[in-house]
Amino acid sequence: MANKKNVKGLDLGTSHIVMACHGEEKGYEFKQELNAFVEIPFSQITVNMLKKKGIPHRLDGDVCFAFGNGAEQFANMTGGDTRRPMYSGLLNPNEPKSLEMTEEALTKVCGKAAQGEKICFSVPSAPPQSESDLTFHQRTVTQMLEGLGYKVKSLNEGLAVVYADLEEDSFTGIGISFGGGMCNVCVAYLGMPALSFCTVQAGDYIDRSTASVTNETTTTVRLYKEKGFSINGLSQNSLDQALSVYYGNMIRGITERLEKEVASSKKLPRFEEPIPVVISGGSALAGGFHRELAKSFKEISLPFEISQVKMAEDPFNSTAKGTLLAATLEM
C-alpha cells in the first residue's frame, strides 16, 4: 500500500478535470477546474483583469488564452462558446491548442509532483473504431503527467465509479459515469472489470442537440440545464422538451447497449445474486434522471438481476475518488 499522502487521483473528463487527494485529517479533498478555454485578443487591460481575478491564462503572440473555471465567464461576456481541449472523452483532434491547453490544465490542477508521488487518471473505454485514438490519448496524458514528475497509472472510468461507490458490495456491480463527452459503463466482479464500453451520447450530445433544435448556444443550454432542469415528460417550454427528449435518448442508448454487450460477451462471470448499479457524473444530476434510468433498466433483459440503481455518494467527484483509491494501491 502506497503512502496515502503521496498519491493523487485524477478524473480527466471532457468538461471538467477533478483531482482527488487524501485530506489532512481524514477523508478526501477535491479540486476541480473546467476543462475549457477561451481565446481573447491580447491587450494589457485584459491581462491585468485576468491576473486580478486569478484566472489561469497563457499569452500566445497577439492572443491570450484563459482557461479553467474563469473561461466560462469570458465566454458569456463575449457571447461566444468556450473551446474544449477534449472531445468525446479523448484529446480533441480538431482543436489545434488541445495538447497545450491540456498540459496547462493538468499543471494547474495537479501541480508538480513531490518526490515519488503517484497519480492515477481516468480513461474512457475505447470508442468504437477509435482504439488508436484512445492509445494516443492515454500515452499523451501519461507523458504530460510524467513530465510533472508523477509515477502514472490509468484506470477505466466506469471501474473508478465502482471502486468509489460499491465498496459495500465488494466492488461487484455496474458503474456508469455520465460525463460530458462520454458515458462509460463497467461491469465489475470483485473489483475486476468483466465488461466495459462507452457511448458518445452524453452531456455534450444533449447540449448540442438541444441547442440545434431550440436555436440557442450550447453554453446557454448547459447553464439552463445546470440551473435545476428536471426530466418531466412533455413540456410547453421548448428547452425543457428538447432536453427531456435527448436525456431519454441517452438513457435508452446506455441500457440497450448494455443489453447487447452483455448478450454478446463470452466472459461475463455468473452473478448468482442481484447486483447494484451506481451512477455518477454531471449529466446524472438532472432531476428525475435516476428514476428514468431505473425504469429503463426494467425494460431490458439481462442474465442477472439488478438489486438497485443508486446515485453515487458524491456524483461529481466519484471518478476522481475511484482513481485515488487505485493510485493508493501498489503500482
Place this chain on the structure above:
Amino acid sequence: MASFPDNESRKLIEHYGPRIKDSSERLEFVLRSSRVLLRKTVPGRRNVFGSWGRRLTALDALCRASLLSRETLDPGFVDWASLLALRLWRVPAAGWKIALVSACALVMFMQAAGIDYGKTPGASSVAEAAETPAAAESREPPSAEPEERLDVWLVETQGQRELYSNGLRISNRWLKHTGPRSYSVFARGPGTETRQIDRRERPIGLVFHTTESVLPTLERTNNQLIRYEGRKLLNYISQKQLYHFVIDRFGQVYRIVPETEYAYHAGYSLWADGGELYINLNQSFIGISFESRPASVAPNVPLEEGVTEAQFAASRLLTEMLRERFGIFASNCVTHEMVSVNPNKMLIGYHTDWRGRFPFEQVGLPDNYQAVLSSVADWGFSYDSLFVDALGGEVWPGVRRSQSLFRKEATLRKLSVKQYRRQQARRFLALIREVKATTPELTWADHGVRRSSKGVSLASAKRADKQPD
C-alpha cells in the same frame, strides 16, 4: 479457462472484506484475494466435499497468501477448525482421513445448528507463520486496473500457421513435443516450513530469453546467409526443445514446443509470486526467446541496435495471447536473468540473457525489474562480480530491495546475515533434493547460454548442455 473466482470464493471475500474499514485497504484485499483465488478455479475440477470443500480450498489459499492471518483478518474458530481438517486430510494416511471425515461432519453439524464459537485464541496453531518482510513486500501488486484482459482468440489455422484476433501470427513449422507439464507449488517464505501446497499443470508465467546466436548482418546481399542461419538456429532449438516460442529478427513467431508441455529453457531457476514458490521453471513457465547476437543486449549497445522493433511488436502480441489464454499475471512475466540461479554457489544470474535491460513497457508489461527476487530476499542468494560486469556495473533495483529485505529478516531472527544465509542455503539444497526425489521426471536442462560479459553463442552451448550439479 475461468476468468473470475467461483461463487464460493466470492462469498469468502464478501465475508472477510467488510471487516476492513479503510476503503483502499479493502479494495486491495478484494483484488489480491480475487487473484489468488482465481488460480484455484479450475474449470471441470470437482471437489469431493462440494461447495463446502471449495470454500475450504479458497480459505486455505487466502491463508497461504498471507491475506488472512491472526494479525490481520482472523478467521473464526469454525474456519480454523475446517482448515485444520483440510490440511490433515492432505496427509497421506487413510486412518487420518476417516477420523477427519467424522470431525468435519461434526463441525458441519454444529455450523448448521448455528452454534457461535466466536474466536478462540488457541486456534492460532493452525495459522500460517507470521508474514516475512519479503513476502509482504513482494506479494503480487494488484494493479489499479486489475489485469485488464484483452479478448484474444484463434481466428484461423491455415496449414502450419495460426492467426489470432490481435494480429498475432504463429508458425508451427518447427513444432516438437516433450511431455505434459506437471509441477509442485511450494509455500513461500522463510517464516514457513517450505512444503508442497499444490500440484499444477497450467503455466503460471513467462520467461523472456535471448538466443545469443549467429546473426548475419542485415544486408541485401546477405539474403541467402540470413535464411540459412535462421533455419539452422530454428532447427537446433527445435531439436533440443529449448523454448516454447522463438521470435526471429523479422518478428515472425515460431512455436517450438506446445504451451501445455515443458521445454528446456530455464534450468535451475526459481520465482515466487505472493505466497507461492516455483522451482524449476521449465515446468511452470513458458519460455520465449528473441533471436539476437550475443552482444546485442550488452550494456554499451543500444537495445534497438540488437533486438528489432518487429520482435518487440510480435512479443507484445504473443504476451497478450498467452496471458489471456492462461490467465498469467503481469508480475509473473520475467526475464531469464531474474530467475536463473546457481544453487551450489548460491548465486543469482547464472544466465544473464537480457542483462537487466528488457524493455518491459514495450511489450505491455510493468517494470518487473522493480520486483523483489525470492532467491535473494527469502533464500539469501547473492551475486558475484561477473554478474555485475555483465549488467554493466550495476544491478537492477529489485535486487537491492531484495538484499535489504533479507538483511531485515536476518535481524528479525537475531542472526547475522552470514549465519542466516548459511541456514537458508542448507534449506534450499534440501528443497532441491526433495523436488528431485518427488519428481524424478523433472528436467533441469536449459538452453545452455552461459553468462559472460561477451556472451556465448548457441553453438558453443552445445558443448555444455548441463548445469552444475
